[in-house]
Amino acid sequence: MNKQQNHQPMLEVKDLRVSFDVREGEVQAVRGVDFHVNSGEVLGIVGESGCGKTVTAQTLMRLIPSPPSRIKSGSIRFLGEEILHKSEKEMQQLRGSKMGMIFQDPMTSLNPTLTVGRQITENLMKHLKMNTAQAKTRAIEMLKLVGIPGAETRINQYPHEFSGGMRQRVMIAIALACNPALLIADEPTTALDVTIQAQILEVLKELRGRLNTSIILITHNLGIVAGLCDRVVVMYGGQIVETGTVREIFSHPKHPYTEGLLKSLPRLDTSKSEPLIPIHGTPPDLVHPPAGCAFAPRCGYAMRICQRLDPALIDCGGTQAARCWLNHSKAQEAKA
Amino acid sequence: MVRYIAVKLLYMLLTLFILATATFFLMKVIPGNPFLGEKKLPTEIYNNIMEKYGFDQPLYKQYLTYMNNLIHFDLGTSMRATHLTVNSIIQQSFTNSAKLGIVAIIVSVIVGIGLGIVSALYHSKAIDHFTSIVAVIGVSIPSFVIGPLLQYFFGVKLGWFHVAGLKEPLDYIMPTISLAALPIAFIARLTRSNMIEVMNADYIRTAKSKGLAKSFIIHRHALRNAILPVVTYLGPMTANIITGSVIVESIFGISGLGKYFVLSVSNRDYTVIMGVTLFYASILMIARFCTDVAYVFIDPRIKLAGREGNG
Structure with missing residues (x-):
């Protein structure tokens, strides 16, 4: 840990705020998010639907159309450069070559009218200036790498000739073709069967070791996080509510929301058959975000202060921090 | 592919046969015949004519004779302009209609798709908004209004073009505009709505995430997907435009095929009615066939029935 602190992290996001202007007003999808990714690390971003994780991820690549989206403030430093100051041309140089992305639905994420091969090679030809033959060789290599059998013939086929899992493999091959420093995987397994999910995660795990690519894995599935990630960021209502290493988060969650997520997850490692406990209620309205803690209405531990004041991220020792008044020094004193 | 074409051709012939039969009998159901004009012919002459054309024979015999001629590609002679065979009428007038029609089709495809893409982007x-206005004008103002307006302003007032006729290349401009206005509007709206839909598709986002330039994304990833419905419309449109429009042709004094669609019926010119109908049907079927084949090249998900699958 100490060694890495001397280095600049590969990706550093500070106070990122993104809003959408809609008829009802301004939807504050991301409300001041800070996190970083070190090189070679896998960061998990966890949260339920609508918590701002996908918006955060797509903002990293500046993929969200604007309008209606608006980046209100913040900074994203990637490989020492500020992403938010870049022109569209400069972003095009970065996308696909230095950062790649896989999306949730492999059934619609590939162009139905182009062969799989062309969809990989166009990337290579643009960024690595390869000629057609070189790009084709490399594309076959990539397809083999992600575990597609018969890559030499498959490369000339169209997406509709592939199954969902195979298409997601193709997406991974496309995203990794130029050997990017960062891979953003936005719910890469959500649309797939459970058995296929495991295969795709296996591919990611293996490639992570082989290519030394940093990965941001966005998911609502804590099981996936435990298997693949080094560190976790838990998001709720457009904010980060807890961050720490996988071990820290899973063994002693410091935010009631994280705790709730863990309790609602079935466990195989305990002999007791505990009932799963759901988190009641609905996520906050982000057009009119609450003044206090966004989770307070659903929180079993909510105190009076939670309704009035939004807590900051409070250090909980180690690398862990949580946005909860329970971790405030005064609350800790009262407990003691 | 070969099998597909063979099957398709067989169906076309069958359609033509049914069409010819239906037209033949429908035509006979209409009261009167080509020789019952305002001026009454002397009975002997009238009977002679009836005998000459075989109209005195039972209907089924007339039908068999007609079909027999049809198989030999003989459409007979016109009953009004007796010096002309129907084959030569179609040949001559179709050349004029097709010349204008092809120009109009090219213009409407290029301008329509172009406008559609620009307004989608x-x-x-x-x-x-400008394109929407053009589209509304094109759809709502009929060609018999556009045509004379053009003639009045550019032909009479400004004197830029000849009011009628198709002698010089410049003469094509006004009839082309009148003929292409509707298809342009239609294609532009179709392209626009499809293009907007496609540009929001997931695979366009994937293409963006690869760092491809916007122009490249549009022509390689978006256009092909957006253009499919336009191709569907193109088949029947081609058949319509290429065989000529009665209105535009009569406004601009072009001796095309269009006028025969109307003239032959009001004259009860049996042979011309049959010839023109069958000709139009053939063109329509060929255009549709071309559309089907074009699909296969544009969208790999579509396979022609009868073709062996290879994947």
Whole structure:
């Protein structure tokens, strides 16, 4: 840990705020998010639907159309450069070559009218200036790498000739073709069967070791996080509510929301058959975000202060921090 | 592919046969015949004519004779302009209609798709509103209004073009505009709505995430997917435009095929009615066939029935 602190992290996001202007007003999808990714690390971003994780991820690549989206403030430093100051041309140089992305639905994420091969090679030809033959060789290599059998013939086929899992493999091959420093995987397994999910995660795990690519894995599935990630960021209502290493988060969650997520997850490692406990209620309205803690209405531990004041991220020792008044020094004193 | 074409051709012939039969009998159901004009012919002459054309024979015999001639590609002679065979009428007038028609088709495809793409990309900006207005005008003003207006302003007032006729290349401009206005409007609206839909598709986002330039994304990833419905419309449109429009042809004094669609019926010119109908049907079927084949090249998901699958 100490060694890495001397280095600049590969990706550093500070106070990122993104809003959408809609008829009802301004939807504050991301409300001041800070996190970083070190090189070679896998960061998990966890949260339920609508918590701002996908918006955060797509903002990293500046993929969200604007309008209606608006980046209100913040900074994203990637490989020492500020992403938010870049022109569209400069972003095009970065996308696909230095950062790649896989999306949730492999059934619609590939162009139905182009062969799989062309969809990989166009990337290579643009960024690595390869000629057609070189790009084709490399594309076959990539397809083999992600575990597609018969890559030499498959490369000339169209997406509709592939199954969902195979298409997601193709997406991974496309995203990794130029050997990017960062891979953003936005719910890469959500649309797939459970058995296929495991295969795709296996591919990611293996490639992570082989290519030394940093990965941001966005998911609502804590099981996936435990298997693949080094560190976790838990998001709720457009904010980060807890961050720490996988071990820290899973063994002693410091935010009631994280705790709730863990309790609602079935466990195989305990002999007791505990009932799963759901988190009641609905996520906050982000057009009119609450003044206090966004989770307070659903929180079993909510105190009076939670309704009035939004807590900051409070250090909980180690690398862990949580946005909860329970971790405030005064609350800790009262407990003691 | 070969099998597909063979099957398709067989169906076309069958359709033509049914069409010819239906037209033949429908035509006979209409009261009167080509020789019952306002001036009454002396009975002997009338009977002679009836005998000459075989109209005195039972209907089924007339039908068999007609079909027999049809198989030999003989459509007979016109009953009004007796010096002309129907084959030569179609040949001559179709050449004129087709010349104008092809120009109009090319113009409407290029302008229509172009306008559609531009207004989709500049969605709800000034250029999009402009295109919408053009499209509404094109759809709502009929060619018999556009044609004379053009003639009046550019032909009579400004004197830029000849009011009628198709002698010089410049003469094509006004009839082309009148003929292409509707298809342009239609294609532009079709392209626009499809293009907007496609530009929001997931695979366009994937293409963006690869760092491809916007122009490249549009022509390689978006256009092909957006153009499919336009191709569907193109088949029947081609058949319609290429066989000529009665209105545009009569406004601009072009001796095309269009006028025969109307003239032959009001004259009860049996042979010309049959010839023109069958000719139009053939063109329509060929155009549709071309559309089907074009699909296969544009969208790999579509396979022609009868073709062996290879994947």
